[in-house]
Amino acid sequence: MRCKYCDTAYAFHGGKNMSLDEILKDISQYKTKYVTVTGGEPLAQKPCWELLKKLCDNDYQVSLETGGALSIEGIDERTKVILDIKTPDSGEHLKNDRKNLALINNKDEIKFVLSSREDYEWAKTFIKEENLIDKAPIIFSPVYENLSYENLSEWILEDNLTVRFQVQLHKIIWGEKKGV
Numbered sequence: 001m002r003c004k005y006c007d008t009a010y011a012f013h014g015g016k017n018m019s020l021d022e023i024l025k026d027i028s029q030y031k032t033k034y035v036t037v038t039g040g041e042p043l044a045q046k047p048c049w050e051l052l053k054k055l056c057d058n059d060y061q062v063s064l065e066t067g068g069a070l071s072i073e074g075i076d077e078r079t080k081v082i083l084d085i086k087t088p089d090s091g092e093h094l095k096n097d098r099k100n101l102a103l104i105n106n107k108d109e110i111k112f113v114l115s116s117r118e119d120y121e122w123a124k125t126f127i128k129e130e131n132l133i134d135k136a137p138i139i140f141s142p143v144y145e146n147l148s149y150e151n152l153s154e155w156i157l158e159d160n161l162t163v164r165f166q167v168q169l170h171k172i173i174w175g176e177k178k179g180v
Contacts (some may be wrong), residue, residue: 071099088118089115140161140165
């Protein structure tokens with residue numbers, strides 16, 4: 001069951017319908033200052049925009065992981081945007097809203113989740129075409145249990161790319177579970 005407020009809160013309250021204030025109260029029990037809003041496409045949930053603002057107002061350091069098909073225009077400027085650029089193997093690459101790239105700044109990150117060598121080559125071309133190297137930090141992450149960490153690491157090193165390698169840590173810890 002999806003939360004009517006925001007996918008992000010799903011992990012905190014197990015899918016119960018809660019107000020944004022109840023979600024904030026629930027989050028506060030974790031004694032953290034870092035909150036990542038993710039899950040499905042958070043921006044598809046209208047109350048998510050208000051959740052981002054309220055989290056920032058409550059002095060959380062907030063990051064938003066978004067799939068990149070919806071506009072990030074108007075997101076609270078205190079929120080760090082992690083913009084996922086969909087690659088061809090995802091079947092979603094034609095949905096990338098390239099206008100979002102103009103809204104990204106150096107506090108944000110641009111992430112490519114790669115399934116294959118073809119995705120890797122496509123991402124390199126995309127980065128060059130869009131002149132992204134100096135725009136924001138770039139992350140390359142292999143699809144969990146699909147592209148080997150070793151292969152992707154070797155390609156990055158061979159090409160001397162200015163990108164950060166990152167694994168999908170939540171999947172290493174919890175596997176393919178939903179709502180974690």
